[in-house]
Amino acid sequence: MIVISDSSPLINLACINRVELLPAIFEHIIIPRSVYEEIVILGRGQPGSEIIESANWISIKDCTLIEQVNQFRKELDQGEAEALALALELNADILLMDEFKGRSIARQKEIRVIGLLGILLEAKKKNLIENVKNEMDRLISEANFWISAELYSEVLKSASEK
Numbered sequence: 451m452i453v454i455s456d457s458s459p460l461i462n463l464a465c466i467n468r469v470e471l472l473p474a475i476f477e478h479i480i481i482p483r484s485v486y487e488e489i490v491i492l493g494r495g496q497p498g499s500e501i502i503e504s505a506n507w508i509s510i511k512d513c514t515l516i517e518q519v520n521q522f523r524k525e526l527d528q529g530e531a532e533a534l535a536l537a538l539e540l541n542a543d544i545l546l547m548d549e550f551k552g553r554s555i556a557r558q559k560e561i562r563v564i565g566l567l568g569i570l571l572e573a574k575k576k577n578l579i580e581n582v583k584n585e586m587d588r589l590i591s592e593a594n595f596w597i598s599a600e601l602y603s604e605v606l607k608s609a610s611e612k
Contacts, residue, residue: 452544
């Protein structure tokens with residue numbers, strides 16, 4: 451399975467000390483160089499920087515679809531644009547991304563997208579976490595991750611939680 455990730459799932463899971471969910475669910479993740487630089491170089495000392503730098507379950511890949519990246523850059527930041535283009539280039543099975551516009555473009559390009567909350571739902575299905583509610587609450591309080599009340603309720607319902 452080819453899984454590409456943008457920075458948001460990696461950073462936000464690092465903020466709540468749950469990065470280990472990613473290799474447990476997906477085994478291996480590919481990130482574009484700009485995502486690596488955002489997390490490890492520019493984000494040195496921030497949540498996720500050391501973990502991502504040393505993770506043997508992550509590989510860094512340069513995207514060669516430069517024109518596609520430039521097209522996506524009109525609406526997305528560099529990391530999101532490269533992750534999306536790399537997903538197209540490698541015919542990825544899954545793109546891990548939270549940004550609304552990027553997710554919308556991915557769906558238009560028929561790329562399966564899973565966000566942070568989808569990762570938590572999958573982690574619960576695989577019995578890697580006890581419940582999704584506690585992890586969402588931690589994302590909100592510790593990572594300043596915004597979740598609308600409607601989405602929060604939908605995710606709890608999907609997880610069969612109250």
